Amino acid sequence: MATLRDVARLAGVSVTTASRVLNGTDRDHPVSDVARAAVSEAAATLGYRRSAAARALKNGHSHLIGVISADILDPYFAEMTRGIEIAAAQAGYVTVVANANRDPFQERSRFQALREHGAAGIIFCGSDIEGAPGTAELAREVNRALKEGTPVISLAPRSFASTTIVVDNEATAYDITVHLLTQGHEDIAFVGGLPGLAAAEMRIAGYRRAMYEHGKLPRVTGHHGMNQVTGHAATEALLAEPSIPDALICTNDESAIGALAAIWHAGLRIPDDIAIAGIGGTDTGRVFDLTSIELPLGELGRLAVECIVNPAAGVPSPPGYSIREGRTT
Amino acid sequence: MATLRDVARLAGVSVTTASRVLNGTDRDHPVSDVARAAVSEAAATLGYRRSAAARALKNGHSHLIGVISADILDPYFAEMTRGIEIAAAQAGYVTVVANANRDPFQERSRFQALREHGAAGIIFCGSDIEGAPGTAELAREVNRALKEGTPVISLAPRSFASTTIVVDNEATAYDITVHLLTQGHEDIAFVGGLPGLAAAEMRIAGYRRAMYEHGKLPRVTGHHGMNQVTGHAATEALLAEPSIPDALICTNDESAIGALAAIWHAGLRIPDDIAIAGIGGTDTGRVFDLTSIELPLGELGRLAVECIVNPAAGVPSPPGYSIREGRTT
DNA sequence: TTGTAGGCGTTATCAG
């Protein structure tokens, strides 16, 4: 690999000058046109590429943004990640993605790896499970990072302290529930979630509040998963019960798609026999024209990157959401 | 941040000894138990974290594996990426993900960024479009990397030279087509693809070959997209035509899901009115019990990592595939 | 078994 030294030598200037040209630092440290030209040409002929490692060593941090995702396969998080990646690339950063399965130990080891690599900031996608083993250790690690000046952003409710950019989970579920209630649905079941998972529990709380306020009895089922497979299974079980609900509110779009598949497989009509609504607003939901709470997933990612790249700007307030009325309700 | 020097000082040993303990290099360079203990303790109390930047600078490459994905939202590529991430983490590498939209210019700039960061290897997920502008520049860049010893792996047919691990796209489409044909379907249409996109064109070729061999007329539609939305649109258009086929083979599972949604929306029955098959074997397909060619996506990712982490082992032969018979045919 | 010293490629500082 050609180094800055090589370029400087070939251009007949000092490494300092070469560095200034190649970094556009020639604002404050002017460089003659002839020198600039020589450096550019030398760099081109040598195929010079700067070393991120050396710069990171010098500057104390790299242009890396770390993402710790609960599940990179879940479109909900994938859309966030995509938003992060796009914004990061625009700002000249590259995105490091880690899969952590909501396991605090995995999260911590990935977090440490990211820190070792001098990440400029680390973003958590996905909330945590109350009291899960390893939570305290992770919190300690996050705390240290914060203390040392590395921004940590959470795009979901988390039990450790960090910059948080989230939409109000309780409110989303409340709103969608009220929406179905005013459409005339009476027996609305909630499908999906994970015991202790903050975001899911908040959604259930919102659902419950809406139901109580309208004098209906809440009914939470399939509280053991957040993906298509678990949504499918939970709905199948539900359909086998003596009384089936006339509408389903699912903890997220993925569960809703699973529910939709199950209802379709059972030969029932949507929404005539059972209506379905999700929370998320992912593309998959859109193709099935799923009624859902549309969350600005990519935008959340973009905002997180903003916080890292330009910390001075302060914490942005989370963007709003809206109800997308599809033909599943 | 505590440095190796600090740890050594606190432990009362030299940096060399500290380094040896902290890297497990004390195999070839034995360290006394007391020194080892002192170093470990010092590291712990100081909260020592090694600097990936410094190591990368010293070693000439970092423990980063780059992934350039056509679309990180597409489960097909996301499953590959997940496989890569898991294998990489196991080997002590972190995964850098870049989204490139099948645009050679974007691919090139991401590729360069990855190289600047000293990636140990770079993996391409998704094939390329014949003659797309920028292809030559990207090829040149890839060539340089190869020449300088950076492994480049392609998990899809690509026009530049690189280590390639792909299943036979032509054969997969041929097989699934024959499968439907022997089930008695006569008028089978092919849905989806992108003009010039290598993987898609190969699948179409396989479909054509099977149809010709069975004396049927091929019919390719919706040749302008590979995702759920385009699959949905193409199928809607198809259903509006005077004669509708009795089966659909979709270029990938995503298109197939889109097709399924369209047929469902149209009120037709699957497979009675129209059968559907995909190619991919992603989880979403599984939930809808889609008949599909099951590709070992995660495994492909794992193999790519293998190539990078352990180049001496040589290029693995691509794993096989199988037909998954669902209830959509 | 332990330590010393040089250098990886960059950039900031300071001196022309």
Added chain:
DNA sequence: CTGATAACGCCTACAA
């Protein structure tokens, strides 16, 4: 406008 030089944190010959 230009350049010499000193770090940044780590690894590893080489020496003891």
